[in-house]
Amino acid sequence: MSEPDDARRAQIAAHLQQVRERIGAACRSASRDPGEVTLIAVTKTWPASDAAHAYALGVRDLGENKDQEAAPKVAEVGPRSGLRWHFVGQLQTNKARSVATYADVVHAVDRERLARALSAGAERAGRTLEVLVQVNLEAVEHEPAPQSAQSARGGASGQQALALAAYAAGLPGLRVAGVMAVAPRQCDPRAAFDALHAVHLRLLAEHPGARIMSAGMSGDLEHAVAAGATHLRVGTALFGPRSPVLR
């Protein structure tokens, strides 16, 4: 390995240790086992070599959010034992066929049409995709104060997510694996993630295999752990700030 590569790996290793310490501390505060929390290293905008460093450092879950960037990167990293690729961003229906060839988990399934396109892509590729239904926490936040425990459990956006999960569960090539959300800006992330957790529990009651609650990024992962997240999607805290040009 060349020297700049060694320096980059050392930098990612140091960041990874910091992130693992944050997760550990959040788990201790919440009396949770860190073994229940999977760290997804979001490599978007960073080269395949950074994904390879993360893998070499023990990370087994990598995330991307744009097909045109992810497809060549996944190919460059190549198959590796235990490696899982997560597609974490908004996904256009016309990219679903490509994503279905390499993603193991698709996080932001937010409409039936996308679920159908992923199902068709998975069938075509002879694969099974795990899908997470996206819960719109913006809508949860803006719903009127809940009148009962029942309506407190995620509200209308939660109902929509459950209906979408039921739809996706009936499609070949897909396995409903849980829920995902991004905390809206300008709101209390803990309250938002608590609302997501309520939807997570309802989905789990209907689909026992839907064990994933994907929430929490570099800036709010402690809140996500406190609310019960099983998967954290972390980019900046591991790889550094992304170029604003690239997002």
Ligand SMILES: *Cc1c(COP(=O)(O)O)cnc(C)c1O
């Ligand atoms: C980029 C991205 C992340 C990672 O965000 P950071 O703040 O860099 O940790 C998480 N989730 C999604 C959906 C993303 O697009």
